[in-house]
Amino acid sequence: MSPHVSIGVNRRLFHQTAGCLGAAALSSLWKRDAVADEPDTQVHGGLDGLPHFAPKAKRVIYLFQSGAPSHIDLFDHKPQLKKHHGSELPDSVRRGQRITEMTQSQKSFPCVSSIFKFRQHGECGAWLSEILPHTGSIADEIAIVRSINTEAINHDPAITLINTGTQQLGKPSLGSWLSYGLGSASRDLPAYIVLISQGTGRPGGQPLFSRLWSSGFLPSNHQGVRFRSGSDPVLFLSDPPGLDKASRRAMLDGLAQLNRLKGESFGDPETRTRIAQYEMAFRMQTSVPELMDLSDESKSTFELYGPNSRRPGTFAANCLLARRLAERGVRFIQLFHRGWDQHGNLPNQIRGQCGDVDQPAAALIKDLKKRGMLDETLVVWGGEFGRTVYAQGKLAADNYGRDHHGRCFTVWMAGGGIRGGVQYGKTDDYCYNIVEDPVPIRDLNATILHCLGIDHERLTFPFQGLDQRLTGVEQANVVRPLLA
Helix, strand or coil: CCHHHHHHHHHHHHHHHHHHHHHHHHHHHHHHHHCCCCCCCCCECCCCCCCCCCCCCCEEEEEEECCCCCHHHHCCCCHHHHHHCCCECCHHHHCCCCCCCCCCCCCCCEECCCCCCEEEECCCCEEEECCCHHHHCCHHHEEEEEEEECCCCCHHHHHHHHHHCCCCCCCCCHHHHHHHHHCECCCCCCCEEEEEEECCCCCCCCCCCHHHHCCCCCCHHHCCEEECCCCCCCCCCCCCCCCCHHHHHHHHHHHHHHHHHHHHHHCCHHHHHHHHHHHHHHHHHHHHHHHHCHHHCCHHHHHHHCHHHHCCCCHHHHHHHHHHHHHCCCCEEEEEEECCCCCCCHHHHHHHHHHHHHHHHHHHHHHHHHCCCHHHEEEEEECCCEEEEEECCCCCCCCCCEEEECCCEEEEEEECCECCCCEECEECCCCCCEEECCEEHHHHHHHHHHHCCCCCCCCCEEECCEEECCCCCCCCCCCHHHEC
16 A cells, blocks of 8 residues: 555544544543542553562652752761861771862861751651651651662762662663553553652752653653643643543544554554553543642641642642642652752751751651551652762851762651661761661662562563663662561
């Protein structure tokens, strides 16, 4: 058949089938609307044979703190550091570690003890900074891992590594791997949703590129979908003026038929993905406005998450949305909160950042637990690396900054599959090197996958002659002391 004849057949087929397909689709849509209040227990998508074993968690909420919070000022209490305050970092501690361009020209590297007081919380006795009082209230629910380490010392490679398992660009993110492997329990929302907020600690902050939630070489329907604040959360989702629902449905059905013909002709799997994404967008026209309407939330819920929870686009509002997304079966929900890059004026800036996130993050844990969802929801809090024990720039009595530090930093985890009240890993007296139980990024990701019933060595995708996986080709281990 010539190309001209093929196009003619396609056009005739479009006109002949659009009406009847649209009517059938509308009929099925009305049936779904009639049972919209019934919970969706079916898994949509995913691979046969997954999960590999009984999971503890059904979903993940990843509270990513972009810019790298200072573990020294928040989680890793070093009272003995006070006696070294102002003195040079010993060569025996630094061990020739490479440093960034921002401090390599410094002639002095004075140690800085945190300006903040620490105290113990909960039955577990976890030491936490005074600027994390709400996190202290959930100390017995969280596992604090103080020995995370990364190979990267600059933001872009570091945030790429922790989100995709490699510093190389173009690889799938953690959320995309989970969408690909496990599918979603939501028919009307994407499996992977991203929310971004701007911190008050530091204006601007590190840029966040969409490749951080990209599907890489996986089918494109597994990429994260960013929701924005305001009246139009998803770009290009709304119908243009004058187009009613029935017309949109008929158009999509005709377009799907043409795409199927194209798929059969060329064998491109992305054509099937395109069909699925058009259908998802159509269903999201109803599900997204319902999701974003917080009028059914109680006054006590807003009080739990804090005053900013009523302001769209804030970290507090996004934490509340994360819980609503979890209720609706979304597999992976990732919140990026910018503003943690405190190279200077750290005491003032980090107070602002903690004011943004401390209460909402703790509220999310409490809210999930109250609703019986915490045991099946894995919550992760952390950034791309830590901060140096030595000051960047001038050290003053009440002010200092810290540079990037990848040798050790802190992440906390809670919920599905994680044992609460755990404090794992130990750093030296300078909070500079790990002395017990190091946890590289690949081990952290292997542990996250394990909580969802996935053997990280068996979740693979063939690409460029290699069975690619999130944890890469190096040895990766599940951190079993963290598991419930």
